Amino acid sequence: MRLIRLTIREMKEISFKNDVLPLKDKLFRLALRITLNREEAEDIVQDTLMKLWNQRDEWSAIQNMETYSMTICRNLSLDAIEKKERLNISLDETAHDRPDTSQTQDEELMKQQQLNTVMHIIGQLPEKQRTIMQLRDIEGKSYQEIADIMGINVSDVKVNLFRARQKVVGSINKEL
């Protein structure tokens, strides 16, 4: 029996090093988008990968490793921010770095300040909206893929993406 299992596993062999570990950057970007904290995001990626490693006996049953990984990553990220919200810690660390664009003439510096403003605008969005934006705009996922990762339906994805983009364009027109 064991011999048969071993043979099947070899046929569908998913390698941690070649198939799972390379997802780390996508997972990092997602965790970063949700937690808005680099150290926290890195910890979450590590936790996600170790969780996947510990489930390696069940890998052959997983339909889409990327979708599955991102779901785990998101859930761990949500746990992390929930903890912070309970402790009343502000997520958005750029709040106190708000740039004063009226003062500077230097174009390079202005560009940087504009980027910070955009970062702040997006950081202000509810997690669901900014996660959907992340998966659509940065990771290039389809609405269906986003729905699968987040465990919601496609219409929910569209509605929240709409709200996110409307908020963004409104803020851009106001602040930039």
Next chain:
Amino acid sequence: MNYQYIEQLLDRYWNCETTLEEEQILRSFFSQADVPSHLKQYAAFFAYEANQKDEKLGEDFDRRILAMTEEEHAVEAKTVKFSTRIAPFFKAAAVVAVVLTIGNIAERALQKNTVSDTTVGITDTYTKKEDITAKIKIIDHTRSEAMAKTDSLKSQTPTISQENLIIE
């Protein structure tokens, strides 16, 4: 220059009516240096998203994770190796024990059947008929001698008569 197409795309983008390909067109447009001033505020947004695509973890992260998984893998392998290494020895020991026990019993059984020290070796092998006939003669002689001895021993053993039995 007519930026009507881009402006239309932008409107559709904020309304979530664009396809992934159209969104890529917008990104490519705003990634260039020469963006018209009336569209510059959107450039910051697309530039920000383009930067976000480049966010990644370092190589030392990879090394750390692989070290952690290899550690676990090595422990797994070690455990398996040890028990699989032991098992055959136990099996072998069991077989040897059985063989020895049978051999011991067989030996004892064979010893019981031996008449005297002058018994012809059972393991002796003979190829010539004459040798075999000679050996049979010797065996016969030994046997009749043994029987005679048994008979004499029998006659020497005193029989206990009924009268001599004291029943108390």
